[in-house]
Amino acid sequence: MAGSNGNGNGQAKKDPVLVIVQLTGGNDFMNTLVPYNEGAYYDARPLVHIKQEDVLPINDDLGFNNVAARLKKLYDQGDVAVVQGIGYENSSRSHFRGMDIWHTCEPDKISTEGWVARLIRDLDPEGENPLTGVNIGSGLPRAMAAAGVTATSISDLDTYGLMTKLEREAERTRNLELFKRMYTPAVGQGMVMDYLAQTGNDSLTSADILGPIPASYTSSVEYGGSAIAKSLRDVARIHTAGVGTRVFYANSAGWDTHSHQPADHPRLLSELTGALDDFMTDLREHDAAEEVAVLVFTEFGRRMKDNNSGTDHGSGGGAFLIGEHVEGGLYAEYPSVKPADWLNDEDLKHTFDYRGVYSTLLEQWMGVDATPIVNGTYEQLRPFSQTMLA
Amino acid sequence: MTDTRLAETAHLLRRAGLGSTRGELEAYASRPYADIVEELLHPDRSPEAPDDLLSRYFPALVTAESPIAWVARWVYRMATTPRPLQEKMALFWHHVFATAWFKLEHGPAIEAHVDMLRREGLSNFRTLLLELSKDPAMIFWLDNCENHGDAPNENYGRELLELFSMGIGNYSETDIKNAAYAFTGWTFRQPIPLYPHGGHDATFLYRPEDHDDSEKQFLGVSGRLQGEDIIDEIVRQEGTARFIARHLYNFFVADEAQVPAWSVQEPRDPAAVETLARAFRDSDADMRQVMRVLFNSDFFKAARFQRVKCPAELVAGVFKLTEELHDEPTSDLINIYAQMTPMGQKLMDPPSVEGWHTGKEWIDSGTLMERVNFAVEHVGDASAPGVRAIADRVAAQGPMEPEALVDALLDLAGTLEVGETTRTALVEAASSPPASGNGDGANGDGAERIAELLRLVVATPEYQFA
Numbered sequence: 125m126a127g128s129n130g131n132g133n134g135q136a137k138k139d140p141v142l143v144i145v146q147l148t149g150g151n152d153f154m155n156t157l158v159p160y161n162e163g164a165y166y167d168a169r170p171l172v173h174i175k176q177e178d179v180l181p182i183n184d185d186l187g188f189n190n191v192a193a194r195l196k197k198l199y200d201q202g203d204v205a206v207v208q209g210i211g212y213e214n215s216s217r218s219h220f221r222g223m224d225i226w227h228t229c230e231p232d233k234i235s236t237e238g239w240v241a242r243l244i245r246d247l248d249p250e251g252e253n254p255l256t257g258v259n260i261g262s263g264l265p266r267a268m269a270a271a272g273v274t275a276t277s278i279s280d281l282d283t284y285g286l287m288t289k290l291e292r293e294a295e296r297t298r299n300l301e302l303f304k305r306m307y308t309p310a311v312g313q314g315m316v317m318d319y320l321a322q323t324g325n326d327s328l329t330s331a332d333i334l335g336p337i338p339a340s341y342t343s344s345v346e347y348g349g350s351a352i353a354k355s356l357r358d359v360a361r362i363h364t365a366g367v368g369t370r371v372f373y374a375n376s377a378g379w380d381t382h383s384h385q386p387a388d389h390p391r392l393l394s395e396l397t398g399a400l401d402d403f404m405t406d407l408r409e410h411d412a413a414e415e416v417a418v419l420v421f422t423e424f425g426r427r428m429k430d431n432n433s434g435t436d437h438g439s440g441g442g443a444f445l446i447g448e449h450v451e452g453g454l455y456a457e458y459p460s461v462k463p464a465d466w467l468n469d470e471d472l473k474h475t476f477d478y479r480g481v482y483s484t485l486l487e488q489w490m491g492v493d494a495t496p497i498v499n500g501t502y503e504q505l506r507p508f509s510q511t512m513l514a
Numbered sequence: 515m516t517d518t519r520l521a522e523t524a525h526l527l528r529r530a531g532l533g534s535t536r537g538e539l540e541a542y543a544s545r546p547y548a549d550i551v552e553e554l555l556h557p558d559r560s561p562e563a564p565d566d567l568l569s570r571y572f573p574a575l576v577t578a579e580s581p582i583a584w585v586a587r588w589v590y591r592m593a594t595t596p597r598p599l600q601e602k603m604a605l606f607w608h609h610v611f612a613t614a615w616f617k618l619e620h621g622p623a624i625e626a627h628v629d630m631l632r633r634e635g636l637s638n639f640r641t642l643l644l645e646l647s648k649d650p651a652m653i654f655w656l657d658n659c660e661n662h663g664d665a666p667n668e669n670y671g672r673e674l675l676e677l678f679s680m681g682i683g684n685y686s687e688t689d690i691k692n693a694a695y696a697f698t699g700w701t702f703r704q705p706i707p708l709y710p711h712g713g714h715d716a717t718f719l720y721r722p723e724d725h726d727d728s729e730k731q732f733l734g735v736s737g738r739l740q741g742e743d744i745i746d747e748i749v750r751q752e753g754t755a756r757f758i759a760r761h762l763y764n765f766f767v768a769d770e771a772q773v774p775a776w777s778v779q780e781p782r783d784p785a786a787v788e789t790l791a792r793a794f795r796d797s798d799a800d801m802r803q804v805m806r807v808l809f810n811s812d813f814f815k816a817a818r819f820q821r822v823k824c825p826a827e828l829v830a831g832v833f834k835l836t837e838e839l840h841d842e843p844t845s846d847l848i849n850i851y852a853q854m855t856p857m858g859q860k861l862m863d864p865p866s867v868e869g870w871h872t873g874k875e876w877i878d879s880g881t882l883m884e885r886v887n888f889a890v891e892h893v894g895d896a897s898a899p900g901v902r903a904i905a906d907r908v909a910a911q912g913p914m915e916p917e918a919l920v921d922a923l924l925d926l927a928g929t930l931e932v933g934e935t936t937r938t939a940l941v942e943a944a945s946s947p948p949a950s951g952n953g954d955g956a957n958g959d960g961a962e963r964i965a966e967l968l969r970l971v972v973a974t975p976e977y978q979f980a
Binding site: 233299320 | 660667873884891894940946974
């Protein structure tokens with residue numbers, strides 16, 4: 125288990141790893157990758173737009189918001205694939221449903237099984253390593269939840285452990301032993317109790333593995349103070365320790381910019397892109413970058429027109445794939461911002477199904493069959509120059 | 515063994531409140547069940563929470579303006595109030611009308627918001643929605659202050675229908691837009707956000723010149739509809755009665771599927787939900803009456819330990835058990851915010867407007883660890899008044915066999931019910947020599963020994979349920 129994808133000597137085969145970063149609330153894609161030569165964009169956004177002089181062009185049509193300069197830097201290195209116009213038919217404007225749809229791959233009905241959980245089941249069918257899937261934060265995202273699938277949530281890597289404050293070692297040892305027995309799934313005790321028992325057992329195992337990590341990690345990279353920077357640093361600490369984690373999940377909150385967008389959105393974007401850049405640098409320093417692909421996604425884009433101080437829920441967002449083996453560039457098509465092309469007269473039309481992006485990552489990067497995980501077959505992208513697969 | 519009266523009363527107090535000390539439980543249980551329910555339904559018949567005590571012992575908590583202080587004060591109230599249902603209703607509505615500090619950054623408004631939920635929690639649902647629509651924290655949270663007659667912002671209009679009253683599938687996008695228009699001009703007097711205006715109160719303000727007074731249609735009615743008209747229409751909807759009934763069932767009776775599933779998935783107990791929805795309709799949305807029906811129903815009484823505790827319930831319940839906040843508070847609660855955060859519940863700061871995912875979604879390997887660690891640490895303090903009291907009671911019963919000792923502790927720790935696996939493990943601990951090595955009773959049942967066993971009781975899987 126351990127060591128297969130760590131900072132080894134470069135000889136061992138490294139398993140591919142997926143890091144998912146969720147931007148909760150609906151990132152405004154148009155103000156992230158800006159169509160800075162489109163009059164229609166500036167007409168629709170009299171107040172909440174990015175000025176031409178504040179754009180870092182990547183071609184004659186599009187440029188990054190200059191607060192995302194560090195993402196632009198990664199893009200210029202050829203490490204960022206932008207999936208333009210990612211979405212799905214009849215995009216939900218509900219955060220609730222919207223996120224659910226992304227998490228379960230079920231736009232038309234309710235499912236409680238997450239796509240990442242299915243991936244974990246595929247990678248570790250017997251649930252041998254509770255750290256195969258790791259969520260940074262408290263509360264598992266629905267994407268990682270499914271009956272019988274184990275994933276570990278870590279809110280503070282530095283204090284992770286059970287009954288660590290019991291002073292008497294003898295009592296702690298005995299209690300952990302009894303805890304293990306009390307948290308043994310048993311026949312006929314019901315689904316929730318089964319889940320609780322399994323979770324209790326997994327927490328014992330993962331605490332044993334994670335305990336020593338903070339003391340052994342060193343890095344010259346100094347991450348910023350934002351929550352997402354702290355989360356990505358934890359991903360780096362766990363990944364570089366080589367404990368067999370194949371999927372990481374991290375969340376960034378606050379992207380629901382109905383108001384005060386000109387103040388809030390740049391701050392969020394700057395924190396996020398800085399953290400991503402630091403993260404990649406940190407991994408490279410540990411010779412642990414090439415096996416990692418990062419997916420940054422959000423539940424929907426925002427409305428074409430601004431509302432004077434922000435933007436309302438829309439559709440047609442954008443996603444980013446980041447990694448050393450990513451073939452940098454623009455993928456799929458930027459949705460047309462011309463009023464005649466707006467969906468329902470107010471939204472961007474999506475140009476690429478999100479399940480196709482998941483399928484791309486699952487099959488080309490992780491090497492598993494995507495169809496049962498995303499519930500169908502979808503057009504894929506070709507965003508990797510090289511993969512870790514045999 | 516626990517007697518039925520005690521068990522039934524303890525169940526009521528776990529759900530209609532945040533648990534009970536042993537003394538409270540025995541005092542309540544000496545009265546008829548329906549009388550207890552009536553007292554809970556009328557908070558004004560009991561004294562207010564002893565807030566002044568906390569400020570006397572820990573003045574910094576009153577002057578401090580930060581989430582750390584507000585959460586400490588709220589948890590203190592939950593653990594000590596003689597009006598438990600008032601606090602529980604505020605917590606319930608806070609789950610439904612999730613409003614968060616991270617956007618407001620304004621202390622007086624978020625505290626006033628929770629006060630409003632406390633004050634109106636058992637009122638008519640119409641009154642509650644009206645107060646909610648005039649609440650500065652909510653207005654800022656869902657941008658109604660940016661909802662202008664000539665530039666509508668539909669955030670509040672949408673969530674009012676989707677998350678606060680009817681749920682998806684009961685209205686159209688046009689209804690949302692028109693609801694938003696009806697609430698144009700509903701704003702507040704600054705100062706929000708906090709900077710640069712400081713900690714002054716914000717108050718509701720209606721600006722007629724910013725209101726769209728044109729003809730609108732909403733759910734089949736038309737006219738120059740105002741916010742009040744929208745709320746009236748919402749409260750009349752069958753969808754609203756069912757949506758609130760399902761929320762109540764999920765929070766007060768038993769864990770259910772989560773909100774996004776409600777438009778397609780039948781309730782766990784359709785008859786119970788219909789009973790609650792009927793009470794809502796028949797009483798014209800009188801929440802006190804709906805709660806009366808709920809607590810007196812057989813489906814409620816039969817639903818013991820059918821819900822995973824939310825972190826607030828867990829934490830307040832532990833304080834009820836240790837009684838460390840009763841009489842003279844011995845904990846300044848300054849760490850409670852930092853301890854609840856990794857359990858997945860920052861009070862007054864939910865992750866988004868959809869609120870928290872509840873039930874088994876409270877539990878993952880990380881949050882479970884935090885819950886167990888918190889309970890073990892607090893209950894492990896043999897000098898805590900509640901722990902000492904349990905030890906005294908056990909000692910008064912004389913020497914006991916391990917099985918009897920475990921049963922006595924489960925009963926005294928809140929009439930808990932555990933499965934065979936758990937019971938066997940507890941009996942084994944009670945049979946072995948104390949790890950503390952200083953059992954000071956004849957068979958090692960002194961306070962330290964009792965604290966040691968209670969530490970295991972609160973680490974059981976069963977303790978996670980209410």
